[in-house]
Amino acid sequence: MMAVWRQVAEGVTGVIKGHVVTLRNLFRRPVTYRYPQVRPELPVGTRGIPVLLSDEEGKLLCTACEVCARECPVQVIHISAHRDENKKKVLDEFDIDVSRCMFCGICAEVCAFGAIAMSDVYELADFEQDRLIYNKDRLAEIGRRRRGPIINYGIKTEGPRYGPEPAATAASPAPAAKTSPPEGAKP
Amino acid sequence: MALALAAPALAGGNLYTRAQQLFLDLGLPPWIFAILVAAVKVALILVFILLNVLFLIWLERKLGGHLQNRLGPVYTGPFGLLQTVADALKVLVKEDVIPAAADRWAFIVAPFIAFVPALMIWLVVPFGPGLQARDLSIGVLYVAALSGLIIPSLLTAGWSSGSKWSLLGAFRAGAQLISYEVPLLLAQLAVVVWAGSLSLNDIVRAQQQGTWFILLQPVGFIVYLIAAIAELNRTPFDLPEAESELVAGFNTEYSGFRFAIFFLTEYANLLTSSAIAATLFLGGWSGPWLPPFVWFLLKTYVFVFIAMWVRFTLPRLRVDQLMNFAWKLLLPVALLNVVVTGAIVAL
Amino acid sequence: MDTQIEPRTAGGEEIHTEEIMVNMGPQHPSTHGVLRAVLTLDGERITGVDCDIGYLHRCFEKVSEKLTYPQIIPYTDRADYLGGMTNELAFVLTVEQALGIEVPRRAQFIRVIMSELQRIHSHLIWFGTFGLDLGATTPFLYSFRDREVISDFFEEVSGARMMYNYMRVGGVRNDITAAWVEKVREFLRRFPAYLQEYDDLLTGNPILKARTRGIGRIDAATAIAYGASGPVLRASGVAYDLRKNDPYLVYDELSFEVATATEGDVLARYRVRLKEMRESARLVQQALEGLPEGDFLGKAPRIIKLPPGHYYGHVEGPRGEVGCYIVSDGDRRPYRLHWRAPSFVHLQLLPIMAKGHFMGDMVAIIGSIDIVMGEVDR
């Protein structure tokens, strides 16, 4: 008989405790925010779509060596180039099919010239599938538009980097720059 | 709500007699006037219910959001207040799908079998002194009878959809509603015994003279609370439409307008149960300082808040546990409560 | 409560009622992905379960045969998309073992931190969806609230919230910074309070206990026979944990308990996972304390070619033993890659667990084995 009563008491306190938890949370600040108006502050090095970087004069850093196209696991990079009179490769086309890209960042990683970086652009929905194939002009434009430093992650990247140099050593990302968890993350 | 506030003037006040006089002067038969008055009353009640249901749906989402550390609806209107309106418009322009396997006739009729009684219940709810469409002497019985009509509706809906999920949901709904109606009625019965009348108006007046029945009938109130939530198919008793088990139960196949009717009925019933709870246990419209109608609304929303709070806290019961709970725990407690109440009243 | 079906007889003859066949899924709110379970129901009782899988098949193993080893790493994230870090680890460890690469100590510690954060991350999702399966919506949002913090950690260090592509042959891709470590410490300080909230909200709830106790019971012998691992096995009373039984990385230097329970039912699995979250938090704490200075990425050949042979590596993922089996013919690409997915193994237990229980229990059982369909179908 005692056991039954204890069980009942346990059940009632269990239910009440649960209600206290939800009621307490009713008066906390919500953790969500009005997304398109309020935007999350992305950490440096977030992997959005890969973009092409340019130097100070606005010339693309890409040399059309096609390493990225070869290393891309999903084969979404298409490059074509021709040789100019000095037998130097000139980039004609550089397309990324963003609809199939999986944002793994390998292209940026393997690029020996630091010509590709992962941007912080992630809103890619479009009404036409064709528009999801980004050509070199669009990619370069996003690359110039970047906000904050783009860190070309990677193991072997030592080429020139566009944007301010991060504080840490070549390979370490120093992501401490300006991140903060979304507001209200602390209960 | 403002319209409903104007009702006393129409129902009992000066305006009523003057209007009546006007009609008699015009030489019209009195029954035309009676019908007109009835129509006005019905219209007022309909407006009241629909406005409240719109608000309730918004409240449920907003409250749920904040209970869960979310914002809830924010984009449509101030504080997202127009979200329900937007949703209603969206639902109404949806394609009206009747499944090929469905029994057309019953499929179409089913939502209305629940909807019409849900609105009719409000004929006897006392919004304030004299603010009642009709003070039936069998008020409590009337409410019980009409709220029971939802069962055939759900059974019909589930059966006619021609879907197994709907059928299972309908079976569950039928079994659950029948089971929980018994303790619900017994909880109400204890109040009736104490007040000595079935009329909702009398019950409010009895509480005005004495104390609120929640103090005299705490057990009855808890039984009512639990059974009412079960009758409303709300978590933790939302088995008929348990989305993780039955997809959406009896209304799996419903869409568009008919789905809206079911949705509306659900919230109208929540409002009804809350209003009845306020009337039976919380003293109805009685209270100091504020106008009676405001008191009535406040008390109604206390119950609404509890129902929503519970919904966002508890997990769902299993179907056999639901039955066990009704028959093995709730029913004996409710019966005992009636017996004890009867003994106290008799002494 | 006895929930087994008893043969219903009257006058010596068995009475048969018509059974209903129901397709649960492939699109169903609680199948955690696209799983189709064909249920045979006697009223609400389940008399048979027939799982139909493959709706999410993406040819992971076949595609891997056409990819170089570094290219496979992002694919492993997508097998069990809630356990990316441990999946990558399983693959990377296998390759390292084949090549005989020594991984720097700092990288090993970082890998432990990531694995354990991943475990907490995954169990938080499980907690939320399990609550959702039982009809409680609020735990889901609370656990996601807390999970987001870990996602932020991952994003900061790897650049992605789910598909990390973080582990590398020979180490990890990026170093962790002091600021990051401090943030994780802060999270770990708050984490017990979160867990307390979950306990108050769900664990102590009598409805949860009634719904889970004695449901979906599986005994140790059956679990072993079916090759179960992870929390499903440990909830049946077998204290088998690869972190203890076949220590990899630096797990043998860290102290933690293997969470076990003996009942083998849904409630036991629930308890084991909650306990594991606590233990994982302890592990992260220790790994942060002991984090040595040094390289985070060791020396690895530029072009990775595995010597011909068969290699198997495994780690303790959030769901159980994640195994990677590579057959190499000496090329830059594996000749064959097989992925041992714990969810796939545990799904085989579903018919045994579900038989004789109610429709509503089915949902709790699926929730308790914590399947990820991406991993089942691969």
Added chain:
Amino acid sequence: MTTTLLVFLALAAVSLFAAWRVVTDPQIMHAGLWMGLSFVGVAGIFLLLTAEFLAGVQILIYVGAITTIILFGIMLSDIGEVKEEEPPLLSLPGRAKRPGTPVAVLAAGAFVLALILLYRDVAWTSLPAAGTLSTAPGAGTPAGGLWEGFSVKLIGQALFGEYALPAEAASVLLLAALLGALVLAAREEG
């Protein structure tokens, strides 16, 4: 008086039409729903006669309980539609013939006759006389009917006073039926 008459006629028509459909609708589920409608109509007539309690009980028990049980039964047994080649149990003149039809008509006629004979001698006027016995003022509003507010009390007094024995006998009978059903159902479980 015209309003009452009109409403009565409407309700009677609905009830009769529904009742007719109950026996003619080939889809049994629909027949069950028609039956519910017929009960609702009868409840309306009760209400018209200011027998509110009876109306409430009619809805609660006949529509809320009996129709539900019948719908449940139909759903569980999966009878579905009566096939075209099988004529409905009761066929109307002109449709396919059923040997049972004349018997059914005879039985129904006899039942109606018996009811008429039974109720012919009931002194309907005794009700107001009983009303004077009730000293309680009741709660009827001025707008209510003559006996509004009294009927529940009267019925209660009658049930637990004069007719206590029959009422108890009926409840014992129901209890026995309930237990019987329980025993039958329990035996199936083995």
